Amino acid sequence: MRKVCFIMTVIVCTSCLAQQNFTIDIWPNGAPNSNQISGEIQKETSQGRIYLTQEAKMYVFLPKYNTTGGMVIICPGGSYHFLSMENEGRRLARWLCEQGIAATVLQYRVPNKHKEVPVSDVRETFAIIKGHAAEWNIDPSKIGIMGFSAGGHLASYHSNTYTPESKPAFTILAYPVTTLFEGISHEKTRQNFLQNVNDAEEVAASSPVQLVGLQTPPTFIMVSCDDELYICSQLYQEALHRNHIPFECHVYPTGGHGWGTKDRFLYKKQWQASLLFWLNSVLNADKKHIDINHTLEN
Template structure:
């Protein structure tokens, strides 16, 4: 376990403002399951591209240059409290960084819960929700867990022998945890990274991949359960690489926050380099 200390944190993240409508990105995509329609909304929110009211799960593949391809894949799950998906900040940026390391990355836009079509009404809902972060039980979304299962099967179908990992942020990390609790014992996932996940103890451990966890001490989500998740994993005999940063709050993602939490991806990269 590493614990990093910040003396003068300078958070450069944008502040909250009403989302602004924008277009969906023009990217290659793989639709998972039956297309349920085009009701999803794309917006910029806090300087970040988000998607909400996602009714059909989609994988966005990012492939490295052939001369850098290491033959491994990582499925990236953005967060957003199941009300939206932080597609750029916790999705596409992470996928591009993984491509630079030689991984084929797949950003999973999993199904979200319905939200108001109005950006103003959605914003009011998010402001109220952020105030409760860490003080109420995190939401559940079984559809997202199903979508992750389908995504893993789809990626496995593209290359049956390639190692597959998962990188989940916040609600995306919770989705990965729920999948680990429920998946079949023959599910083949080599490694899972959980970035500022809910820190409650897992209810069950169906399989035991190597696990990487990064979170900030001043994150309300950490304060709610502290080390329960880590203790449970260690007691189950699972290999855990745990990084606790002094400051960084919740949702630092791939942004430069002016805190040592910004170094999480470098630590993750080092950890990946030691995995089979």
């Protein structure tokens, strides 16, 4: 049955390739681990959220012309309880495609205290992209990861615990949770990721700010200074600085937490232009320059 499903997935993906977007099951033959969440598979809500995800999927968005050869793996946030698939996922992927950059929205399985579960989903996503790199016009050395809030924790955690096969070329963090120490972290994210919140060693080993080193990828950070979790971005920025990792950080006066791609965020055009300029540099896209003025009009 799984083999049939996998074949059907390939057929669907092939037929959709001309449309430049399609979905792939990350574990068509069964995942190597489980978050131990049972019951009916949750459907996406009208607000674009999926709660208690049990299935890992990739929503792939390929531009007609990939002007950089790059791809961004997007990890939506949601306290490791739900995934904000539209606001912090597909809407961003569509925008990146318009700029000539491929994107994948990762529907990772929430950990439910089994942190190896979403981590394995990320690693397998890198493997799948590299396996299709030539077909999708992707440069395997230009695959990066982006995360929002709890997704920012997953992205920054992976950026410091990657395998040789899944090393990101760059990291993009939007109001990320970068520490799981009590009092300065987001409590729900902490509770949902950690097996034992009272185990100091586990907390430290699961906090990206403690893991930053000389091999951490170049990083772009954006956050609002009135975000209750602003300290997470500040601490990560300081860790990058101490380890001489190239980074760029944008702090906006207002906006709070969770603005994602919402039009009501006053600085949406600013972060889009800044991110695109940074990506253009990281991906060596000067050969085929991306029109930033076009970005500001969208």
